[in-house]
Amino acid sequence: MASGAKLPVKNWPREIKFLTKPTLSEKLDDTILGPLGFDKKPGPRFAGTPSENVAIKQITNPTHPAAGEYGLFATKNLSPGSHILDYLGNYHETVPEDTDEASxxxxxxxxxxxxxxxxxxxxxxxxxxxxRMINDYRGVAAKPNAEFKERETGIMGVYVVVNNGVKGFRGIRKGEEILVSYGRSFWSERREAIE
Known part of the structure:
Protein backbone atom coordinates (compact mmCIF):
# COMPACT_ATOMS: atom_id res chain seq x y z
CA MET A 1 0.00 0.00 0.00
CA ALA A 2 1.45 3.36 -1.00
CA SER A 3 2.54 5.76 1.71
CA GLY A 4 -0.28 8.14 2.54
CA ALA A 5 -2.86 5.80 0.95
CA LYS A 6 -6.13 5.44 2.86
CA LEU A 7 -6.35 2.25 4.90
CA PRO A 8 -9.26 -0.04 3.90
CA VAL A 9 -10.27 -0.39 7.57
CA LYS A 10 -9.09 1.34 10.72
CA ASN A 11 -5.87 -0.16 12.15
CA TRP A 12 -5.19 -2.26 9.03
CA PRO A 13 -1.40 -2.97 8.75
CA ARG A 14 0.04 -0.94 5.85
CA GLU A 15 2.37 -3.75 4.79
CA ILE A 16 -0.48 -6.26 4.30
CA LYS A 17 -2.61 -6.18 1.15
CA PHE A 18 -6.33 -5.97 1.98
CA LEU A 19 -8.41 -8.49 0.02
CA THR A 20 -12.08 -8.39 -0.95
CA LYS A 21 -11.76 -11.83 -2.55
CA PRO A 22 -9.00 -14.44 -2.27
CA THR A 23 -6.02 -14.85 -4.53
CA LEU A 24 -5.06 -18.22 -6.03
CA SER A 25 -1.66 -19.89 -6.22
CA GLU A 26 -0.40 -20.58 -9.73
CA LYS A 27 0.05 -24.23 -8.71
CA LEU A 28 -3.71 -24.79 -8.29
CA ASP A 29 -5.15 -26.47 -11.37
CA ASP A 30 -8.65 -27.45 -12.51
CA THR A 31 -8.43 -30.73 -10.55
CA ILE A 32 -8.46 -28.61 -7.38
CA LEU A 33 -10.29 -25.49 -8.51
CA GLY A 34 -13.28 -27.37 -9.98
CA PRO A 35 -14.29 -29.15 -6.75
CA LEU A 36 -13.83 -25.86 -4.87
CA GLY A 37 -16.32 -24.24 -7.23
CA PHE A 38 -13.70 -21.89 -8.70
CA ASP A 39 -12.72 -21.20 -12.24
CA LYS A 40 -9.33 -19.53 -12.66
CA LYS A 41 -10.82 -16.78 -10.45
CA PRO A 42 -12.44 -17.14 -7.01
CA GLY A 43 -15.75 -15.59 -8.10
CA PRO A 44 -18.28 -13.44 -6.24
CA ARG A 45 -19.44 -15.97 -3.60
CA PHE A 46 -17.54 -14.40 -0.73
CA ALA A 47 -19.15 -12.30 2.00
CA GLY A 48 -18.76 -8.56 1.52
CA THR A 49 -15.71 -6.99 3.01
CA PRO A 50 -14.88 -4.85 4.90
CA SER A 51 -17.22 -6.51 7.37
CA GLU A 52 -19.75 -4.47 9.35
CA ASN A 53 -19.57 -7.07 12.16
CA VAL A 54 -16.00 -6.40 13.26
CA ALA A 55 -13.36 -3.80 14.07
CA ILE A 56 -9.61 -4.16 14.49
CA LYS A 57 -8.41 -2.73 17.80
CA GLN A 58 -5.11 -2.57 19.62
CA ILE A 59 -4.97 -4.75 22.72
CA THR A 60 -4.12 -2.63 25.74
CA ASN A 61 -4.60 -5.22 28.50
CA PRO A 62 -1.03 -5.98 29.70
CA THR A 63 -1.96 -9.57 30.69
CA HIS A 64 -3.27 -10.45 27.20
CA PRO A 65 -0.83 -12.73 25.31
CA ALA A 66 -1.03 -10.32 22.34
CA ALA A 67 -0.67 -7.12 24.42
CA GLY A 68 0.41 -4.23 22.20
CA GLU A 69 -0.71 -6.10 19.07
CA TYR A 70 -4.15 -6.13 17.49
CA GLY A 71 -7.27 -8.25 17.76
CA LEU A 72 -10.69 -8.48 16.17
CA PHE A 73 -13.70 -7.17 18.11
CA ALA A 74 -17.46 -7.34 17.55
CA THR A 75 -19.13 -4.06 16.52
CA LYS A 76 -22.57 -5.43 17.45
CA ASN A 77 -24.08 -8.35 19.34
CA LEU A 78 -23.53 -11.59 17.40
CA SER A 79 -25.84 -14.49 18.22
CA PRO A 80 -24.71 -18.13 18.58
CA GLY A 81 -24.28 -19.82 15.19
CA SER A 82 -24.20 -16.57 13.21
CA HIS A 83 -21.69 -15.96 10.41
CA ILE A 84 -19.21 -13.23 11.29
CA LEU A 85 -17.05 -13.01 8.15
CA ASP A 86 -15.09 -15.14 5.67
CA TYR A 87 -11.36 -15.89 6.00
CA LEU A 88 -9.59 -14.48 2.94
CA GLY A 89 -6.02 -14.99 1.80
CA ASN A 90 -4.03 -16.84 -0.83
CA TYR A 91 -5.44 -20.29 -1.64
CA HIS A 92 -2.57 -22.73 -2.11
CA GLU A 93 -1.88 -26.43 -2.21
CA THR A 94 -0.76 -28.01 1.08
CA VAL A 95 2.58 -29.22 -0.26
CA PRO A 96 5.96 -27.86 0.87
CA GLU A 97 6.72 -26.19 -2.46
CA ASP A 98 3.46 -24.18 -2.30
CA THR A 99 3.40 -23.46 1.46
CA ASP A 100 5.04 -20.65 3.40
CA GLU A 101 6.33 -22.63 6.39
CA ALA A 102 6.98 -19.39 8.32
CA SER A 103 3.36 -18.21 8.13
CA ARG A 132 -6.41 -12.58 9.89
CA MET A 133 -6.51 -10.49 13.09
CA ILE A 134 -8.41 -13.10 15.15
CA ASN A 135 -6.45 -14.25 18.20
CA ASP A 136 -6.41 -17.61 19.96
CA TYR A 137 -8.49 -17.81 23.16
CA ARG A 138 -5.68 -19.30 25.29
CA GLY A 139 -4.62 -16.89 28.01
CA VAL A 140 -7.64 -14.65 27.29
CA ALA A 141 -10.83 -16.64 27.90
CA ALA A 142 -11.91 -20.05 29.23
CA LYS A 143 -13.20 -21.11 25.79
CA PRO A 144 -13.29 -19.78 22.22
CA ASN A 145 -16.39 -17.79 21.28
CA ALA A 146 -15.91 -18.30 17.53
CA GLU A 147 -14.83 -21.06 15.18
CA PHE A 148 -13.63 -21.62 11.64
CA LYS A 149 -15.91 -23.77 9.50
CA GLU A 150 -16.59 -24.17 5.82
CA ARG A 151 -19.49 -21.86 4.92
CA GLU A 152 -19.95 -23.49 1.56
CA THR A 153 -17.67 -25.49 -0.69
CA GLY A 154 -14.37 -23.65 -0.98
CA ILE A 155 -15.17 -20.87 1.49
CA MET A 156 -13.95 -20.80 5.09
CA GLY A 157 -16.16 -18.74 7.36
CA VAL A 158 -15.81 -17.57 10.93
CA TYR A 159 -18.90 -18.27 13.05
CA VAL A 160 -20.02 -17.59 16.59
CA VAL A 161 -19.92 -20.94 18.38
CA VAL A 162 -23.34 -22.38 19.20
CA ASN A 163 -22.38 -23.61 22.66
CA ASN A 164 -18.92 -23.07 24.10
CA GLY A 165 -19.68 -24.87 27.36
CA VAL A 166 -19.85 -21.65 29.35
CA LYS A 167 -23.12 -21.43 31.29
CA GLY A 168 -25.39 -18.71 29.91
CA PHE A 169 -23.38 -18.20 26.68
CA ARG A 170 -25.42 -15.79 24.55
CA GLY A 171 -22.97 -15.25 21.72
CA ILE A 172 -20.46 -12.46 21.31
CA ARG A 173 -21.44 -9.11 22.81
CA LYS A 174 -20.65 -5.77 21.17
CA GLY A 175 -17.10 -4.77 22.09
CA GLU A 176 -15.93 -8.33 22.94
CA GLU A 177 -12.85 -9.79 21.32
CA ILE A 178 -13.54 -12.56 18.80
CA LEU A 179 -11.45 -15.58 19.82
CA VAL A 180 -10.94 -18.97 18.16
CA SER A 181 -8.85 -22.04 18.88
CA TYR A 182 -5.83 -22.20 16.62
CA GLY A 183 -5.66 -25.91 17.41
CA ARG A 184 -3.09 -28.07 19.13
CA SER A 185 -1.03 -28.60 15.97
CA PHE A 186 -0.47 -24.83 15.66
CA TRP A 187 0.99 -24.65 19.17
CA SER A 188 2.93 -27.95 18.94
CA GLU A 189 4.69 -26.82 15.77
CA ARG A 190 5.70 -23.55 17.42
CA ARG A 191 6.95 -25.31 20.55
CA GLU A 192 9.05 -27.64 18.39
CA ALA A 193 10.53 -24.69 16.50
CA ILE A 194 11.60 -23.07 19.79
CA GLU A 195 13.13 -26.24 21.29
Whole structure:
Protein backbone atom coordinates (compact mmCIF):
# COMPACT_ATOMS: atom_id res chain seq x y z
CA MET A 1 0.00 0.00 0.00
CA ALA A 2 1.45 3.36 -1.00
CA SER A 3 2.54 5.76 1.71
CA GLY A 4 -0.28 8.14 2.54
CA ALA A 5 -2.86 5.80 0.95
CA LYS A 6 -6.13 5.44 2.86
CA LEU A 7 -6.35 2.25 4.90
CA PRO A 8 -9.26 -0.04 3.90
CA VAL A 9 -10.27 -0.39 7.57
CA LYS A 10 -9.09 1.34 10.72
CA ASN A 11 -5.87 -0.16 12.15
CA TRP A 12 -5.19 -2.26 9.03
CA PRO A 13 -1.40 -2.97 8.75
CA ARG A 14 0.04 -0.94 5.85
CA GLU A 15 2.37 -3.75 4.79
CA ILE A 16 -0.48 -6.26 4.30
CA LYS A 17 -2.61 -6.18 1.15
CA PHE A 18 -6.33 -5.97 1.98
CA LEU A 19 -8.41 -8.49 0.02
CA THR A 20 -12.08 -8.39 -0.95
CA LYS A 21 -11.76 -11.83 -2.55
CA PRO A 22 -9.00 -14.44 -2.27
CA THR A 23 -6.02 -14.85 -4.53
CA LEU A 24 -5.06 -18.22 -6.03
CA SER A 25 -1.66 -19.89 -6.22
CA GLU A 26 -0.40 -20.58 -9.73
CA LYS A 27 0.05 -24.23 -8.71
CA LEU A 28 -3.71 -24.79 -8.29
CA ASP A 29 -5.15 -26.47 -11.37
CA ASP A 30 -8.65 -27.45 -12.51
CA THR A 31 -8.43 -30.73 -10.55
CA ILE A 32 -8.46 -28.61 -7.38
CA LEU A 33 -10.29 -25.49 -8.51
CA GLY A 34 -13.28 -27.37 -9.98
CA PRO A 35 -14.29 -29.15 -6.75
CA LEU A 36 -13.83 -25.86 -4.87
CA GLY A 37 -16.32 -24.24 -7.23
CA PHE A 38 -13.70 -21.89 -8.70
CA ASP A 39 -12.72 -21.20 -12.24
CA LYS A 40 -9.33 -19.53 -12.66
CA LYS A 41 -10.82 -16.78 -10.45
CA PRO A 42 -12.44 -17.14 -7.01
CA GLY A 43 -15.75 -15.59 -8.10
CA PRO A 44 -18.28 -13.44 -6.24
CA ARG A 45 -19.44 -15.97 -3.60
CA PHE A 46 -17.54 -14.40 -0.73
CA ALA A 47 -19.15 -12.30 2.00
CA GLY A 48 -18.76 -8.56 1.52
CA THR A 49 -15.71 -6.99 3.01
CA PRO A 50 -14.88 -4.85 4.90
CA SER A 51 -17.22 -6.51 7.37
CA GLU A 52 -19.75 -4.47 9.35
CA ASN A 53 -19.57 -7.07 12.16
CA VAL A 54 -16.00 -6.40 13.26
CA ALA A 55 -13.36 -3.80 14.07
CA ILE A 56 -9.61 -4.16 14.49
CA LYS A 57 -8.41 -2.73 17.80
CA GLN A 58 -5.11 -2.57 19.62
CA ILE A 59 -4.97 -4.75 22.72
CA THR A 60 -4.12 -2.63 25.74
CA ASN A 61 -4.60 -5.22 28.50
CA PRO A 62 -1.03 -5.98 29.70
CA THR A 63 -1.96 -9.57 30.69
CA HIS A 64 -3.27 -10.45 27.20
CA PRO A 65 -0.83 -12.73 25.31
CA ALA A 66 -1.03 -10.32 22.34
CA ALA A 67 -0.67 -7.12 24.42
CA GLY A 68 0.41 -4.23 22.20
CA GLU A 69 -0.71 -6.10 19.07
CA TYR A 70 -4.15 -6.13 17.49
CA GLY A 71 -7.27 -8.25 17.76
CA LEU A 72 -10.69 -8.48 16.17
CA PHE A 73 -13.70 -7.17 18.11
CA ALA A 74 -17.46 -7.34 17.55
CA THR A 75 -19.13 -4.06 16.52
CA LYS A 76 -22.57 -5.43 17.45
CA ASN A 77 -24.08 -8.35 19.34
CA LEU A 78 -23.53 -11.59 17.40
CA SER A 79 -25.84 -14.49 18.22
CA PRO A 80 -24.71 -18.13 18.58
CA GLY A 81 -24.28 -19.82 15.19
CA SER A 82 -24.20 -16.57 13.21
CA HIS A 83 -21.69 -15.96 10.41
CA ILE A 84 -19.21 -13.23 11.29
CA LEU A 85 -17.05 -13.01 8.15
CA ASP A 86 -15.09 -15.14 5.67
CA TYR A 87 -11.36 -15.89 6.00
CA LEU A 88 -9.59 -14.48 2.94
CA GLY A 89 -6.02 -14.99 1.80
CA ASN A 90 -4.03 -16.84 -0.83
CA TYR A 91 -5.44 -20.29 -1.64
CA HIS A 92 -2.57 -22.73 -2.11
CA GLU A 93 -1.88 -26.43 -2.21
CA THR A 94 -0.76 -28.01 1.08
CA VAL A 95 2.58 -29.22 -0.26
CA PRO A 96 5.96 -27.86 0.87
CA GLU A 97 6.72 -26.19 -2.46
CA ASP A 98 3.46 -24.18 -2.30
CA THR A 99 3.40 -23.46 1.46
CA ASP A 100 5.04 -20.65 3.40
CA GLU A 101 6.33 -22.63 6.39
CA ALA A 102 6.98 -19.39 8.32
CA SER A 103 3.36 -18.21 8.13
CA UNK A 104 1.23 -17.97 11.28
CA UNK A 105 -1.82 -17.16 9.15
CA UNK A 106 -2.20 -20.42 7.20
CA UNK A 107 -5.50 -22.25 7.67
CA UNK A 108 -6.28 -25.66 6.12
CA UNK A 109 -9.50 -25.59 4.12
CA UNK A 110 -9.55 -29.22 2.96
CA UNK A 111 -7.07 -32.09 3.28
CA UNK A 112 -8.39 -34.09 0.31
CA UNK A 113 -10.10 -32.29 -2.56
CA UNK A 114 -12.37 -34.49 -4.64
CA UNK A 115 -10.56 -37.72 -3.63
CA UNK A 116 -7.28 -36.52 -5.20
CA UNK A 117 -5.29 -36.69 -1.97
CA UNK A 118 -4.37 -33.04 -2.55
CA UNK A 119 -5.17 -30.45 0.09
CA UNK A 120 -5.80 -26.71 0.01
CA UNK A 121 -5.10 -24.04 2.61
CA UNK A 122 -5.64 -20.28 2.87
CA UNK A 123 -2.66 -18.14 3.85
CA UNK A 124 -3.24 -14.53 4.96
CA UNK A 125 0.36 -13.71 5.90
CA UNK A 126 0.87 -11.09 3.17
CA UNK A 127 -2.70 -10.48 2.00
CA UNK A 128 -6.06 -11.04 3.68
CA UNK A 129 -9.00 -9.41 5.37
CA UNK A 130 -9.97 -8.63 8.95
CA UNK A 131 -10.23 -12.35 9.83
CA ARG A 132 -6.41 -12.58 9.89
CA MET A 133 -6.51 -10.49 13.09
CA ILE A 134 -8.41 -13.10 15.15
CA ASN A 135 -6.45 -14.25 18.20
CA ASP A 136 -6.41 -17.61 19.96
CA TYR A 137 -8.49 -17.81 23.16
CA ARG A 138 -5.68 -19.30 25.29
CA GLY A 139 -4.62 -16.89 28.01
CA VAL A 140 -7.64 -14.65 27.29
CA ALA A 141 -10.83 -16.64 27.90
CA ALA A 142 -11.91 -20.05 29.23
CA LYS A 143 -13.20 -21.11 25.79
CA PRO A 144 -13.29 -19.78 22.22
CA ASN A 145 -16.39 -17.79 21.28
CA ALA A 146 -15.91 -18.30 17.53
CA GLU A 147 -14.83 -21.06 15.18
CA PHE A 148 -13.63 -21.62 11.64
CA LYS A 149 -15.91 -23.77 9.50
CA GLU A 150 -16.59 -24.17 5.82
CA ARG A 151 -19.49 -21.86 4.92
CA GLU A 152 -19.95 -23.49 1.56
CA THR A 153 -17.67 -25.49 -0.69
CA GLY A 154 -14.37 -23.65 -0.98
CA ILE A 155 -15.17 -20.87 1.49
CA MET A 156 -13.95 -20.80 5.09
CA GLY A 157 -16.16 -18.74 7.36
CA VAL A 158 -15.81 -17.57 10.93
CA TYR A 159 -18.90 -18.27 13.05
CA VAL A 160 -20.02 -17.59 16.59
CA VAL A 161 -19.92 -20.94 18.38
CA VAL A 162 -23.34 -22.38 19.20
CA ASN A 163 -22.38 -23.61 22.66
CA ASN A 164 -18.92 -23.07 24.10
CA GLY A 165 -19.68 -24.87 27.36
CA VAL A 166 -19.85 -21.65 29.35
CA LYS A 167 -23.12 -21.43 31.29
CA GLY A 168 -25.39 -18.71 29.91
CA PHE A 169 -23.38 -18.20 26.68
CA ARG A 170 -25.42 -15.79 24.55
CA GLY A 171 -22.97 -15.25 21.72
CA ILE A 172 -20.46 -12.46 21.31
CA ARG A 173 -21.44 -9.11 22.81
CA LYS A 174 -20.65 -5.77 21.17
CA GLY A 175 -17.10 -4.77 22.09
CA GLU A 176 -15.93 -8.33 22.94
CA GLU A 177 -12.85 -9.79 21.32
CA ILE A 178 -13.54 -12.56 18.80
CA LEU A 179 -11.45 -15.58 19.82
CA VAL A 180 -10.94 -18.97 18.16
CA SER A 181 -8.85 -22.04 18.88
CA TYR A 182 -5.83 -22.20 16.62
CA GLY A 183 -5.66 -25.91 17.41
CA ARG A 184 -3.09 -28.07 19.13
CA SER A 185 -1.03 -28.60 15.97
CA PHE A 186 -0.47 -24.83 15.66
CA TRP A 187 0.99 -24.65 19.17
CA SER A 188 2.93 -27.95 18.94
CA GLU A 189 4.69 -26.82 15.77
CA ARG A 190 5.70 -23.55 17.42
CA ARG A 191 6.95 -25.31 20.55
CA GLU A 192 9.05 -27.64 18.39
CA ALA A 193 10.53 -24.69 16.50
CA ILE A 194 11.60 -23.07 19.79
CA GLU A 195 13.13 -26.24 21.29
Missing amino acids: NYDLVLARDIGGTGRGVAIDARFAGNEA
